[in-house]
Amino acid sequence: MGHFDAIVLGAGAAGLMCAIEAGKRGRSVLVLDHAKKPAEKIRISGGGRCNFTNVNTRREAFLSTNPRFCVSALKGYTQHDFIALVRRYSIAFHEKALGQLFCDGSAREIIAMLLDECAAAGVRIQLSTSIGAVEKSAAGFRIATDKGALTCGSLVVATGGKSIPKMGATGLAYDLARQFGLNVLPTRAGLVPLMVQGGLLEMTSDLSGVSVDARVSIGKTRFEEALLFTHRGLSGPSILQISSYWREGQEVQIDLAPDRDVFAELKAARGEGGRQELHTALSAILPRRLAERVAADSGFGKAAEASTAKSAPLRLADLSDKKLKAVADAVNAWRVLPNGTEGYRTAEVTLGGVDTAGLSSKTMQANDVPGLYFIGECVDVTGHLGGYNFQWAWSSGAAAGRSL
Ligand code: FDA
Numbered sequence: 082m083g084h085f086d087a088i089v090l091g092a093g094a095a096g097l098m099c100a101i102e103a104g105k106r107g108r109s110v111l112v113l114d115h116a117k118k119p120a121e122k123i124r125i126s127g128g129g130r131c132n133f134t135n136v137n138t139r140r141e142a143f144l145s146t147n148p149r150f151c152v153s154a155l156k157g158y159t160q161h162d163f164i165a166l167v168r169r170y171s172i173a174f175h176e177k178a179l180g181q182l183f184c185d186g187s188a189r190e191i192i193a194m195l196l197d198e199c200a201a202a203g204v205r206i207q208l209s210t211s212i213g214a215v216e217k218s219a220a221g222f223r224i225a226t227d228k229g230a231l232t233c234g235s236l237v238v239a240t241g242g243k244s245i246p247k248m249g250a251t252g253l254a255y256d257l258a259r260q261f262g263l264n265v266l267p268t269r270a271g272l273v274p275l276m277v278q279g280g281l282l283e284m285t286s287d288l289s290g291v292s293v294d295a296r297v298s299i300g301k302t303r304f305e306e307a308l309l310f311t312h313r314g315l316s317g318p319s320i321l322q323i324s325s326y327w328r329e330g331q332e333v334q335i336d337l338a339p340d341r342d343v344f345a346e347l348k349a350a351r352g353e354g355g356r357q358e359l360h361t362a363l364s365a366i367l368p369r370r371l372a373e374r375v376a377a378d379s380g381f382g383k384a385a386e387a388s389t390a391k392s393a394p395l396r397l398a399d400l401s402d403k404k405l406k407a408v409a410d411a412v413n414a415w416r417v418l419p420n421g422t423e424g425y426r427t428a429e430v431t432l433g434g435v436d437t438a439g440l441s442s443k444t445m446q447a448n449d450v451p452g453l454y455f456i457g458e459c460v461d462v463t464g465h466l467g468g469y470n471f472q473w474a475w476s477s478g479a480a481a482g483r484s485l
Contacts, residue, residue: 085111085205087485088224088233090253092119092206094474095457096239097195098158102482104202111233112199112206113226116249119206120192122241125248126471131188133167134160134475135468137180142465143473144325146266150437151462151473154445158479160472170194179306181467215257221452235452235485239478242431242458243268250425254435254459261450264436266461270428271325272470274316275333275419284374285310291370296339297323299331305339310371314419321466324422325432335415337375338366344409347397351405355398359408362397367412379408430470434461444484445477454481 087103089096092114100110112119123131135142138160143151164182167174172194173185184190199206213225221234240253255265277285288310295308297319309317323333343366350362359379363372400408425431435455439448445460447453456477464470 082229083111083231084220085109085231085233087111087235087237088113088222088231089237089239090114090212090224090257091239091241091457092116092208093239093241093457094120094123094195094471095241095478096237097199098475098478099237099239099454099456099482100204100206101195101198101202102479103485104199104204104482106483108485110202110204111231112204113210113212113224113231114206114208115211115251117209119208120195121248122245123192123195123471124188126188127183127468129188130183130186131191132177132181132183132468132471133174133191134163134182134472135180136160136164136176136182138469138472142467142469143462144271144432144464145437145462147437147461150440150442151476153442154476154480155472157443157483158476160468162479163472163475166194166198167191170197179467212253215260217261217450235454237454237456237481237485238459239455239457240459242434243425244270244428244431244458246425250431254455258435258439258455258459261447261453263439263447263450263455266433266436268431268433270422270424270430271432271463272321272429272466273324273422273424273427274311275314275320275324275327275417276421276423277314277417278420281417282314284378285314286312288370288374291368292317293337293368293371294339295319296336298334299323299326302326308335308337313423315417318466321429325430325463325465327419327422329421331418333417333419335417337371337412337415341366341413342409343412344406347400347405347409348402351397351400355396357397359395359397359400363408363412375408375411379404379411429466430463431458432461432463434459437461443480445481446484452485454485456481 086108089112172190211227216223222236292309296305304319304322306318360373360376445454457474
């Protein structure tokens with residue numbers, strides 16, 4: 082039976098970072114994972130280019146029942162620490178909008194870097210290993226696996242959340258947390274497309290593939306990024322962001338032309354002779370397909386003409402202020418009632434999870450179970466879209482690795 086100072090369950094972003102930091106401090110570390118390859122989520126992240134951190138990392142970009150919990154770890158291992166590591170490996174990267182850093186080449190470079198760091202720190206990684214019963218022993222922990230039992234002084238749980246079960250996500254972290262008496266908060270899919278039904282679904286399907294910059298809000302929470310129409314409903318960065326705040330039964334407010342007063346613009350266009358058709362005027366503000374659809378759905382545009390085939394084409398001049406306002410509201414103040422999210426199948430993250438109340442914010446160690454740590458996505462800390470979730474994985478992983 083092999084014994085290690087620390088065993089890390091999960092060879093993802095958080096687990097590898099933790100193992101590196103512990104290994105560098107001379108600890109004997111074994112990382113176990115049931116997958117055939119390590120860090121599969123890094124490989125597929127950021128469209129294959131891995132949005133590995135965000136230069137604007139700050140506490141406000143994270144959701145948690147305890148919003149201050151993440152501060153200590155984020156300060157202990159910052160975005161600049163990770164950027165320095167990436168630079169040391171000469172991995173080319175660029176900043177996209179909103180401080181998001183992506184590899185120029187491939188996310189595989191980040192995985193190779195982490196594996197190199199593991200090797201340099203003497204970390205052993207054992208893949209394709211099923212984890213069985215985990216028990217507390219006098220010397221630490223005993224872990225049964227399909228390849229034999231192992232023991233360790235410290236046990237780090239880094240098996241992630243429930244998102245993308247097809248890629249091997251399981252609820253192991255939550256089961257272990259409960260087994261050792263920690264509270265687990267209800268989990269939900271986050272950073273996930275929203276679904277709609279009925280006439281709205283018909284509309285989004287028709288517009289599938291159309292993207293528009295939008296301001297999306299629920300109450301005071303708002304995001305201004307691209308919105309994408311899909312065959313199931315709405316997606317794109319602004320929708321993924323708001324999905325982490327959305328609850329069943331809530332309406333989402335959407336401004337499809339932020340910072341443009343569509344009513345004023347339509348009125349001005351009507352003032353210039355009013356010969357222009359509604360959908361043409363809207364095309365100056367929105368992508369053409371969307372403009373046509375908004376005009377048609379308002380009942381005053383192209384489709385309305387089609388249904389009364391013989392009537393004269395509707396010009397802006399034919400539309401009263403009241404009608405123009407109704408059209409403008411469909412653009413600047415569109416209200417959507419989603420009927421659900423796409424769920425864990427496509428969610429980038431899992432909200433909720435291991436309650437931070439039972440963990441030390443400095444080390445990620447369980448307050449009442451010495452030697453037991455929870456890091457990464459399984460903890461009730463979830464970042465906005467934009468590299469924040471990997472930064473949480475690096476920071477929480479480093480916090481544990483430097484402590485055990
Ligand atoms: P992670 O899920 O990475 O690793 C957990 C590991 O545990 C896996 O290797 C898994 O096989 C293993 N495991 C699970 N259950 C097990 C069991 N029962 N037994 C043994 N092993 C088990 N974030 C970001 O900041 N920038 C981005 O660009 C993206 N992009 C992105 C795209 C997509 C499609 C997804 C799904 C997610 C993202 N994310 C992201 C989110 C990011 O991938 C996520 O937050 C981190 O991978 C979480 O790291 P962890 O190490 O906590 O879990």
